[in-house]
Amino acid sequence: MERKILKWTTWCFGMLTVVMCTGLYFMPAFKEGFTAAIWEIPDFEFQEAPVEIEESVVLQDDKLNIELPEGIQGPEVQITNDYINHTVCVRFPKAIDNYSENYIVQGSSDHIANISYYKESGQGVLEIKLDKACEHFYSYKDGFLCMEFKDLHDIYEKIIVVDAGHGGSQPGAVKREVYEKHLNLDIVLKLKELLDEVDEKKLKVFYTRLDDSNPSLMDRAYMANQLDANLFISVHNNASGDGKFSSLNGTMVLYSPDENDDSSERLAQICLENVNASTGSKNLGLVKADNIYIVRTSEVPVALIEVGYMTNTTELDNLCTPEYQEKVAQGIYNAIMQAFEEGF
Numbered sequence: 001m002e003r004k005i006l007k008w009t010t011w012c013f014g015m016l017t018v019v020m021c022t023g024l025y026f027m028p029a030f031k032e033g034f035t036a037a038i039w040e041i042p043d044f045e046f047q048e049a050p051v052e053i054e055e056s057v058v059l060q061d062d063k064l065n066i067e068l069p070e071g072i073q074g075p076e077v078q079i080t081n082d083y084i085n086h087t088v089c090v091r092f093p094k095a096i097d098n099y100s101e102n103y104i105v106q107g108s109s110d111h112i113a114n115i116s117y118y119k120e121s122g123q124g125v126l127e128i129k130l131d132k133a134c135e136h137f138y139s140y141k142d143g144f145l146c147m148e149f150k151d152l153h154d155i156y157e158k159i160i161v162v163d164a165g166h167g168g169s170q171p172g173a174v175k176r177e178v179y180e181k182h183l184n185l186d187i188v189l190k191l192k193e194l195l196d197e198v199d200e201k202k203l204k205v206f207y208t209r210l211d212d213s214n215p216s217l218m219d220r221a222y223m224a225n226q227l228d229a230n231l232f233i234s235v236h237n238n239a240s241g242d243g244k245f246s247s248l249n250g251t252m253v254l255y256s257p258d259e260n261d262d263s264s265e266r267l268a269q270i271c272l273e274n275v276n277a278s279t280g281s282k283n284l285g286l287v288k289a290d291n292i293y294i295v296r297t298s299e300v301p302v303a304l305i306e307v308g309y310m311t312n313t314t315e316l317d318n319l320c321t322p323e324y325q326e327k328v329a330q331g332i333y334n335a336i337m338q339a340f341e342e343g344f
């Protein structure tokens with residue numbers, strides 16, 4: 001079996017080339033091919049391993065073998081996967097000098113865009129940039145960390161992003177000392193209980209927040225886009241235009257209108273019907289909402305559910321009860337399942 005050893009000095013040369021070609025970096029058409037070339041295309045000089053590797057360590061072409069620095073055992077290594085930014089970090093507990101010159105990283109992967117090494121807070125960090133959101137698998141063998149990366153969509157049948165609107169310093173509507181951000185989160189946490197019961201192989205759920213934090217609108221949409229989610233569902237509650245209590249009540253769902261793609265509208269319709277059916281709320285219809293940032297910028301089917309009016313006394317009372325929140329969560333859950341049945 002041919003061993004292709006990509007020496008780190010070669011990478012350094014590659015990276016230098018990247019820097020020199022910064023102009024190309026900003027041209028999207030070139031970016032993908034160029035960064036991929038660093039890893040996949042054997043234009044660079046491959047060399048035999050400077051040390052003999054046990055045959056058992058040499059794995060298939062689709063794996064990456066990372067030599068552990070001297071004195072470091074597998075369990076001491078920390079691996080983190082930032083799915084959203086397509087980055088896996090391997091942290092050694094010591095900041096190793098000249099890791100790239102003294103240790104081996106070998107193998108290949110369809111998904112590696114590039115690899116870099118840096119020192120941070122007394123640790124040595126090998127940063128692996130992937131071309132998409134991937135799950136990582138790893139094992140330790142004979143002084144090597146063996147890693148494999150698989151497209152999330154090859155592992156999970158469906159991937160969705162669920163967003164509880166507002167959070168942190170952004171309360172959303174506030175009526176009778178009830179904060180919209182809390183209602184939204186309460187509903188999402190109840191929805192999570194239902195979604196947690198689904199086999200993980202069938203469904204992987206990412207939440208923009210599960211506490212009183214406030215991710216930016218940009219980050220929320222970015223999350224759905226970076227994960228190439230099958231669905232993006234955002235949970236909000238409504239208030240009348242002038243903020244005054246009124247008889248106005250019911251559920252509406254916002255969507256992104258697109259002449260060529262009605263998936264957002266269809267998803268919104270499914271959400272509306274199911275939340276209405278589960279809660280008995282009034283059907284206030286669908287609303288085109290390209291004026292809403294996360295709706296406009298979502299590149300995946302999106303529905304923003306305005307569950308009910310906090311400016312309606314009865315509806316606000318309902319929204320504050322766990323029983324009603326459970327009905328809302330059940331309605332959204334049913335909508336998600338129906339959407340999958342319809343091929344989302």
Ligand SMILES: [Zn+2]
Nearest residue numbers: 165172236237
């Ligand atoms: Zn809101």
